[in-house]
Amino acid sequence: MRVQSAVLESYEEDGETAVLLDDQVLVLSPLAAFIVAAAGAGGVEVEDLHVALVAEFGAPPTDDPLAATRGAVETLIQTGALTEASPEPR
Amino acid sequence: MPDDHADDACIPINLKALGIPVRLNVRGDQRKVLATQLRSAWSRCLVEEHLAGLDDPVTLAVLADTDGSAVAESRVALSSTSLPRLMDAISPAVTVAAIERQAGELLMLHACGLADPRTGRTIALVAPSGTGKTTAASTLGRHLSYVSDETVGVTADGTVVAYPKPLSVLVGPDDTVKQQVDPGVLGLPVAPERLELAAILWLDRDPDGPERPTVESMPTVRAIAQLSPQISSLTRFETPLRRVASTLHRVGGLHRVRYREVGDLRPIVSGLLDGAR
Numbered sequence: 001m002r003v004q005s006a007v008l009e010s011y012e013e014d015g016e017t018a019v020l021l022d023d024q025v026l027v028l029s030p031l032a033a034f035i036v037a038a039a040g041a042g043g044v045e046v047e048d049l050h051v052a053l054v055a056e057f058g059a060p061p062t063d064d065p066l067a068a069t070r071g072a073v074e075t076l077i078q079t080g081a082l083t084e085a086s087p088e089p090r
Numbered sequence: 091m092p093d094d095h096a097d098d099a100c101i102p103i104n105l106k107a108l109g110i111p112v113r114l115n116v117r118g119d120q121r122k123v124l125a126t127q128l129r130s131a132w133s134r135c136l137v138e139e140h141l142a143g144l145d146d147p148v149t150l151a152v153l154a155d156t157d158g159s160a161v162a163e164s165r166v167a168l169s170s171t172s173l174p175r176l177m178d179a180i181s182p183a184v185t186v187a188a189i190e191r192q193a194g195e196l197l198m199l200h201a202c203g204l205a206d207p208r209t210g211r212t213i214a215l216v217a218p219s220g221t222g223k224t225t226a227a228s229t230l231g232r233h234l235s236y237v238s239d240e241t242v243g244v245t246a247d248g249t250v251v252a253y254p255k256p257l258s259v260l261v262g263p264d265d266t267v268k269q270q271v272d273p274g275v276l277g278l279p280v281a282p283e284r285l286e287l288a289a290i291l292w293l294d295r296d297p298d299g300p301e302r303p304t305v306e307s308m309p310t311v312r313a314i315a316q317l318s319p320q321i322s323s324l325t326r327f328e329t330p331l332r333r334v335a336s337t338l339h340r341v342g343g344l345h346r347v348r349y350r351e352v353g354d355l356r357p358i359v360s361g362l363l364d365g366a367r
Contacts, residue, residue, distance in 0.1 A: 008330075009329055009331050010331070011331035011332060012311070013310045013311050013335065014310070014311070016310075016311035016312065020324075020330055024318070024319075025314060025315045025318040027312055
């Protein structure tokens with residue numbers, strides 16, 4: 001699955017990040033902010049994202065890293081910070 | 091409905107709302123009575139006729155008529171046989187028109203604004219609709235200066251643009267129409283000409299809250315998220331979050347107060363206006 005950011009503006013201060021969506025402002029955790037920034041307007045494959053997340057934050061103590069990444073991505077899609085993107089043409 | 095012309099059957103009322111000239115063209119067989127009520131309630135926003143045409147006003151047509159069929163057939167949005175209902179409807183219409191014109195220019199907080207009459211330092215008391223802004227204005231404003239009970243407009247350099255509209259008050263417990271009350275009638279002093287935003291205070295009224303009000307400072311990012319639903323036309327700025335952050339930095343951030351009765355806020359408001367952080 002490929003996802004892209006739906007964030008119009010982000011603002012970081014003292015380790016916290018606010019993001020502006022179409023109709024609301026959300027405060028993101030550092031992990032969520034990393035995912036949204038990594039996705040960007042161009043999009044990212046979730047399979048690639050989980051590698052970057054493990055490099056940045058380490059492996060999750062219990063979950064499989066890819067499953068944990070998918071879970072986080074799903075949550076961000078539900079909140080509107082990410083949208084599903086078309087697969088990158090090969 | 092826009093209405094760009096006046097005639098003998100029309101009484102123009104010229105207002106300034108959030109710095110924007112707004113002209114009400116009042117027609118109908120009740121126009122004189124309504125015009126008198128408007129001049130009284132909106133006394134702090136009235137503009138002299140000879141100055142009113144200078145700045146491309148927003149014009150709003152108003153029809154006040156005892157003939158119900160004339161009202162029903164008219165295409166005027168602000169029309170009624172009931173003067174109280176018209177007064178109640180005109181207030182948000184003027185506000186919306188001014189907000190629309192200032193979108194992307196002023197940071198417009200959904201807030202009661204009160205100023206120190208000596209210094210012009212202004213506090214914005216932010217609260218969602220129906221949770222205490224007008225009560226705060228009428229209670230705390232007697233010892234300060236009245237800036238607004240609805241919207242506090244702030245420029246990029248921290249200047250506050252006054253909007254001393256009538257206070258919109260539900261008088262009886264079963265009332266559905268808010269009375270529009272001249273701030274002078276409530277004894278609220280006129281604000282100084284130059285106003286500067288000094289503090290932003292989030293009102294969190296809780297009848298079961300602490301006996302003495304408690305105040306906390308919110309980190310900038312959380313403050314932006316807290317305030318954003320109470321900012322009009324936020325997304326019309328080029329970089330909305332940075333604009334809010336810049337305003338927060340200028341005034342020492344967002345403070346949030348939990349309180350039982352609005353009168354308990356007096357020392358907190360005074361402290362913030364005096365510069366105590």
